[in-house]
Amino acid sequence: MKNIEHQIKEANGRLRNYGISIEQIGSRLYLRATLPPKPLALKNEWHQQRINITVATIDGVKLAENEGKIISLKLDTKTFDWNDYLKPKLETNTAKSIGEWIQKFEEDYFQKRQRNFKTESTWKVEYKTVFKMLPVHETLDAEVLKQIILATTPDTRTRKRFCLTLKLLAKFAGLDFNPDSYSGNYSYRSRQIRSLPTDKLIFESHSSLDNVKWQWVFGMLATYGLRNHEVFFLDLEQLRAGNKIVTVLAGKTGYRKIWPFHPEWFELFGLPNVKIPDINLNRSNSEIGATVSQRFRRNDGLPFKVYDLRHAWAIRTLEYGLDVTLAAQQMGHSLSVHSNLYHAWINAEHHQRAFDLAISKSDRPMPPEL
Template sequence: MQAKIQQELEIINQRLKSAKTKVTIRESNGSLQLRATLPLKPGDKNTNGADRKQYNISLNIPANLDGLKTAEEEAHELGKLIARKTFEWNHKYLGNEAIKKDFKKICELLEQFEYEYFKTHKRTTKSEHTFFYYYSRTKRITNPEDIATTENLIGYIEKLDKEWVRYNAARAISAFCQTFKIDIDLSKYSKMPERNSRNIPSDEEISTGFTKFENYLYNRGNQVNQDVQDSWQLWRWTYGMLAVFGLRPRELFINPDITWWLSQENIDLTWKVHKDCKTGERQALPLHKQWIEDFDLRNAKPLKMLATAISKKDKTKHADITALTQRVSWWFRKVGLDFKPYDLRHAWAIRAHVLGIPIKAAADNLGHSVQVHTETYQRWFSLDMRKLAINQALSKRNEIEVIRHENASLSVENEKLKLEIEKLKMELVYKRS
């Protein structure tokens, strides 16, 4: 029967060709479609700039002998419209799903995105964080006035020139399309690119980086708004806290417990991460306590600035918190740091590993699972950890050599002193005698 249907399909297409009907019939997944070159759909684009494009129009007709008869009639009808140049994309040719979407603008769908997304997702701190990731990336790479068609959405991704940017954009667009039931195939972009190397700073580089904020103060121009002339102190404090605790930047801005941080009762010098953060509440312990003093992280002035900064934001909105975290990245670039805020978190994880801290303890302190710690952070350990371990070993060896040298010098000095004592004893005996 299938062979007979294919044979009949070829005969019908030959008749259509002989009648100079610029339409053919094709079978796809057990259904029949019309194929023709037509004016562009509303909101569609052609990469070569032409105003026409080849389309497959689903007839929702089964691929059987009766269906072929109906499809041939539809082909002739469409052919007449093409010949008379009267074809229009109406409800019949757009299909039910397209009509349901009504070819809305991207900005219209973005306004509904949150409401529609949480119809099928439980609203939690983590899911809200994930949603905002999808929302912000979709909004960033798309033109809000364009129509939300498959062709447009894929086009935005293809314009991006970096693999990781395309991969992350495809994840966001995929969630956007699933929410609004837009049929799209993004399998081409679903493979995770190879990881780029990170610039994980050493402890010495972190200490040097801290001084760059004050250096910026002396090198900046004179035209500085009086209201923000000391703001660099807040971002220097943020830098120090990220280095000491390995925090996510937003964990400093979401309901920070400043009173606890300055409290005399906080004898372990922990930072309380609020329950509204990505992985819930925890008390983060410092890995390098001396930096708390060296970086003056309990200075009340930057903490007052922090309180002022978050009071101007809606702490329940990821957009407002993200604006602060983006400001951190901006300051890293501004003062000339060649690593990023999250690299300080990786540096903390590597330092913990080199120091022999159990993975479970390190993972708990960073606020994620052992699996995430192993898969996400230890992937950077290979080269960077070896460098740190070797440098640490060489440093210890140098320290040992210095100690040996000092011990040898002290031994010589000790022998000299013994001789001096013996000499003095003999002189004393001689005088008494």
């Protein structure tokens, strides 16, 4: 039996000539088309809009397809009237409390992805932290969502997260609410940039660690720019065999290979002699990473955050002249995220080192003689 996604795809193929399409948003089916403005709308011209039709079922797809043809005919004959469609939508939105919508949203979220430590962590950080601020017994409407967003500090990561998350909840519930205008100007570059540890300080800090297992972890983080939790998900046999190219088997962004910067640290830090701490790995990546951060902060009193080792690795690759695309891949970033995140860390000293390295290359182009 064909699933609902396949049924929608086939129906949209038949509706293509009608200038209308079916979309599934959460548990509802919508028709999308270029339509006249709604009554009392601020926008006066025709534009792409959705009409809430029915529940997302196989029979619902058939109903939506037939309604799409009817709407197309009404548009052609200039008999389309928004009042025929707004009332059912209003009844749908007011039928459930915010708490009920959140529950249905969560059910839908985990129906579309495997429930594991990674997805549970994403749900907790990106969604639950926002949803817990909502008045769960009130009716879901645009004004409630707007006031929750405006209660956050403008131009912050928190404001941006609230806008993104509540926009998704509104879309799921079929509510006409777009908070993009409240999102503000937050970006990676808006964050306060702190000083990164120098290579000399990193080396000295490694030497000062007493516990050999955590010293090994520190060396791996410094040499390969790993995320804190990834040090526990490596191909250790390759390391023991003396292979300087590390293979990450699992973690936030999955499988990838990383090269050492500086390569000399591989031997100086004794990285082939694997001595990994025995900690509880039956947890989310963020919880494992927090254990690493807490261990170095509480027991060793590092003069910097251990995650700064990852940032320092990223800047170090620039000094080596590594192409930014390759650095991004090795860190498990997209190119845009990598560039935006680390652009602000790069100062005049880093530019000078990169310049000196480029000038020192024997194969660099030479200017013509005068």
